[in-house]
Amino acid sequence: MTAQGFALSEEHRMVRATVEELLHRLRPQREAYFHAIFDEMYFPDELWDRMAELGLFGALVPEEYGGTGLGLLTMTIALEAFASEGLGNTMAMVTAMDTMAIVRAGTPEQKRRWLPDIAAGKLCLAFAITEPDAGTNSFRISTLARRDGDGYRLSGQKAWITGVDRSQAMLVVARTIPYEAVIARGLPPRHGLSLFMVDTQAPGLTVQPMDTVGIEGFRQFFVFFDEVPVPEHDRIGPEHEGLAALFDALNAERILTAALCLGMTEFALRQAAEYARERRVFGDTPIGAYQAVQHPLARLKVLQEAARLLTYQAAAAFDQGVPSRQVGLQAAMAKYLASEIAFEAFDRAIQTHGGNGFVKGYHLIQMLAPARLFKTAPINNEMLLNYIAEHALGLPRSY
Amino acid sequence: MKICVCVKHVPDPNLPVQVDPATRRLIRDPKQSIIDPADEYGVETALRLVEEHGGEVVAVTMGPPAAEDALRRAMAMGADRAILVSDEALAGSDVLGTARALAAAIRPEQPDLVICATESTDAYTGLLPGALAGLLDLPQLTFARAVSVEGSTVTVQRATETGYQVIQATLPALVTVTASVGEPRYPSFKGLMAAKRKPIEVRDIAELGLEQHTVGEPGARERVLEISAVRQVKQGRIVVDDGTGESVEEILAFLRSIQVV
Ligand SMILES: Cc1cc2nc3c(=O)[nH]c(=O)nc-3n(C[C@H](O)[C@H](O)[C@H](O)COP(=O)(O)OP(=O)(O)OC[C@H]3O[C@@H](n4cnc5c(N)ncnc54)[C@H](O)[C@@H]3O)c2cc1C
Ligand SMILES: Cc1cc2nc3c(=O)[nH]c(=O)nc-3n(C[C@H](O)[C@H](O)[C@H](O)COP(=O)(O)OP(=O)(O)OC[C@H]3O[C@@H](n4cnc5c(N)ncnc54)[C@H](O)[C@@H]3O)c2cc1C
Numbered sequence: 001m002t003a004q005g006f007a008l009s010e011e012h013r014m015v016r017a018t019v020e021e022l023l024h025r026l027r028p029q030r031e032a033y034f035h036a037i038f039d040e041m042y043f044p045d046e047l048w049d050r051m052a053e054l055g056l057f058g059a060l061v062p063e064e065y066g067g068t069g070l071g072l073l074t075m076t077i078a079l080e081a082f083a084s085e086g087l088g089n090t091m092a093m094v095t096a097m098d099t100m101a102i103v104r105a106g107t108p109e110q111k112r113r114w115l116p117d118i119a120a121g122k123l124c125l126a127f128a129i130t131e132p133d134a135g136t137n138s139f140r141i142s143t144l145a146r147r148d149g150d151g152y153r154l155s156g157q158k159a160w161i162t163g164v165d166r167s168q169a170m171l172v173v174a175r176t177i178p179y180e181a182v183i184a185r186g187l188p189p190r191h192g193l194s195l196f197m198v199d200t201q202a203p204g205l206t207v208q209p210m211d212t213v214g215i216e217g218f219r220q221f222f223v224f225f226d227e228v229p230v231p232e233h234d235r236i237g238p239e240h241e242g243l244a245a246l247f248d249a250l251n252a253e254r255i256l257t258a259a260l261c262l263g264m265t266e267f268a269l270r271q272a273a274e275y276a277r278e279r280r281v282f283g284d285t286p287i288g289a290y291q292a293v294q295h296p297l298a299r300l301k302v303l304q305e306a307a308r309l310l311t312y313q314a315a316a317a318f319d320q321g322v323p324s325r326q327v328g329l330q331a332a333m334a335k336y337l338a339s340e341i342a343f344e345a346f347d348r349a350i351q352t353h354g355g356n357g358f359v360k361g362y363h364l365i366q367m368l369a370p371a372r373l374f375k376t377a378p379i380n381n382e383m384l385l386n387y388i389a390e391h392a393l394g395l396p397r398s399y
Numbered sequence: 400m401k402i403c404v405c406v407k408h409v410p411d412p413n414l415p416v417q418v419d420p421a422t423r424r425l426i427r428d429p430k431q432s433i434i435d436p437a438d439e440y441g442v443e444t445a446l447r448l449v450e451e452h453g454g455e456v457v458a459v460t461m462g463p464p465a466a467e468d469a470l471r472r473a474m475a476m477g478a479d480r481a482i483l484v485s486d487e488a489l490a491g492s493d494v495l496g497t498a499r500a501l502a503a504a505i506r507p508e509q510p511d512l513v514i515c516a517t518e519s520t521d522a523y524t525g526l527l528p529g530a531l532a533g534l535l536d537l538p539q540l541t542f543a544r545a546v547s548v549e550g551s552t553v554t555v556q557r558a559t560e561t562g563y564q565v566i567q568a569t570l571p572a573l574v575t576v577t578a579s580v581g582e583p584r585y586p587s588f589k590g591l592m593a594a595k596r597k598p599i600e601v602r603d604i605a606e607l608g609l610e611q612h613t614v615g616e617p618g619a620r621e622r623v624l625e626i627s628a629v630r631q632v633k634q635g636r637i638v639v640d641d642g643t644g645e646s647v648e649e650i651l652a653f654l655r656s657i658q659v660v
Contacts, residue, residue, distance in 0.1 A: 018587075068589050070592070
């Protein structure tokens with residue numbers, strides 16, 4: 001991997017070397033991991049533990065809470081490296097976004113409670129915002145947290161929630177004032193949103209698996225809340241004004257999604273180039289010599305470098321505490337470009353492999369679905385273009 | 400217990416070796432040098448012993464300033480601190496000169512145990528540990544495939560061609576370890592961060608009380624007379640598959656002839 005233009009610090013270069021070393025050691029197990037991920041749709045616990053030992057989950061946790069505080073750029077570099085070996089970890093990304101909400105908006109007591117276990121890799125955390133009737137338009141969510149004595153009662157339904165079965169808790173975005181009431185009072189629709197850390201075993205909480213293809217061995221679920229008690233001390237950030245913390249979490253999510261896409265792109269391009277160097281179809285010329293084969297790959301290489309620069313820039317801005325709106329714009333651009341090319345890279349790698357592109361042993365066809373996913377989730381690319389049009393070009397909103 | 404573990408900064412063994420024909424010495428590019436992988440087993444052994452018995456692991460190297468990398472690596476794995484023996488005057492040291500410098504750095508530490516690898520990955524004379532043990536006046540236990548400490552006794556399983564011997568010595572002692580002692584840990588992010596803050600003491604020959612004529616070029620009594628490339632022995636035999644199936648028979652016949660099937 002390169003990105004020469006972006007001057008990584010000595011620290012970040014060491015981080016990358018360390019991750020690459022771990023990946024090198026994991027190579028003998030890689031096929032077994034692929035089998036678990038693609039055939040059993042189960043992300044291996046052992047792989048999670050190795051990532052934890054490495055300190056992946058502690059990268060965002062300040063040192064006083066047992067982490068290293070190395071930051072989002074470190075996490076970005078690390079996740080990219082894992083994904084480049086086909087071992088991306090969506091739940092590491094989701095856990096990281098929840099971690100950011102706690103780090104940036106949690107009370108000292110909440111930090112003491114959650115962060116050391118996150119840093120140690122003992123906690124896998126899910127994130128729940130999407131509802132059957134509120135995906136792209138997340139302000140329209142209707143899951144309600146109603147005041148009840150010292151705490152809240154949570155009611156409603158979430159959908160598409162990844163990895164709930166593997167998580168001890170999830171960060172739930174709920175309304176503490178219903179959408180209609182907010183509008184009736186003439187308040188902006190973002191008002192009345194609050195964040196809660198909810199125990200996945202809480203009474204009244206049930207889950208139902210969705211029939212999806214999954215991502216990287218993690219499944220999606222419907223989550224039903226039936227008067228689930230949530231203590232006040234599990235609300236992250238101020239009541240009704242959860243948006244600031246939510247934006248920090250979403251920015252982290254977009255940047256790390258870009259990181260996963262960059263790694264997947266690396267995987268696809270590396271495999272494609274390897275195959276194209278060897279495969280000979282007409283005489284002794286490797287197919288990689290044909291420009292119809294090499295130019296699409298070369299073009300993707302250019303875009304990959306560009307996307308990497310955008311992604312690292314966004315991560316560095318996030319770490320430097322640049323205002324979240326500005327980070328948001330960079331994160332949107334990074335996630336947009338990285339997810340577009342990840343999909344294209346798998347498409348091209350499969351084309352380069354001919355019929356072998358569909359042979360499971362090359363793992364391209366199984367990764368096509370996850371690569372495609374990131375154009376739609378965690379946020380669809382149309383919505384990112386809407387955001388970029390509005391904030392970078394000053395164009396009016398249509399929705 | 401206190402353990403001094405010797406780590407050498409060597410040219411990355413994954414890259415081709417280059418020798419300067421004029422000086423007949425290895426070309427050492429600090430940017431392409433790493434901790435000797437053989438020494439990671441020593442660090443691992445030291446860390447395990449200290450995890451079990453408490454104490455301190457001190458990594459020691461002799462080399463140019465860039466050899467600090469090898470020490471940082473040992474500290475990222477978990478060593479507590481490090482000593483870098485570095486001085487222009489040490490350039491050109493032979494085995495005895497190197498051992499003198501390392502001994503002078505290690506002696507004041509009064510370690511319970513000194514650990515080296517059996518031989519380095521670059522020069523691999525395997526002579527240094529013996530010289531070091533001699534200078535420090537320590538019993539030397541070599542080729543360890545397992546090391547344990549009980550009270551003031553160190554016990555090693557000494558690998559031999561047919562099995563192993565169990566050897567004991569009273570501490571302090573020097574042990575050389577093989578790659579059978581157990582997979583070295585790799586550094587974690589936490590280790591990397593911690594290593595940046597751990598102290599490295601740098602010692603020159605004056606501070607170590609060494610005289611120039613005993614070390615470096617002037618002190619070297621070994622002379623490299625000639626360097627030559629290893630003769631490539633052509634290995635293996637290629638059996639061409641002509642589609643008749645005869646090649647299978649040919650391979651089988653060969654395997655039978657060397658009695659593997
Ligand atoms: C595998 C998977 C895992 C997921 N994991 C999670 C999770 O862990 N937690 C969670 O909360 N959610 C999760 N999601 C949900 C995901 O975030 C949503 O699916 C996504 O935000 C899109 O919402 P939607 O499905 O409701 O699409 P809709 O909102 O119905 O949109 C459909 C399409 O319409 C277009 N569109 C909509 N509005 C506009 C507009 N204004 N301008 C232009 N085009 C527009 C877009 O192309 C969009 O793709 C996951 C989804 C999938 C598929
Ligand atoms: C005339 C001459 C000049 C030389 N000049 C130089 C020179 O300028 N620079 C140079 O780097 N080498 C030089 N060498 C090579 C150097 O002498 C040997 O590398 C050194 O003595 C160790 O020998 P070895 O690697 O064979 O050790 P071995 O005996 O194979 O090593 C066994 C173990 O001892 C420990 N050890 C060995 N060396 C060190 C070290 N330096 N620091 C910490 N632990 C160590 C390690 O644990 C190692 O695994 C020269 C050799 C000769 C003959």
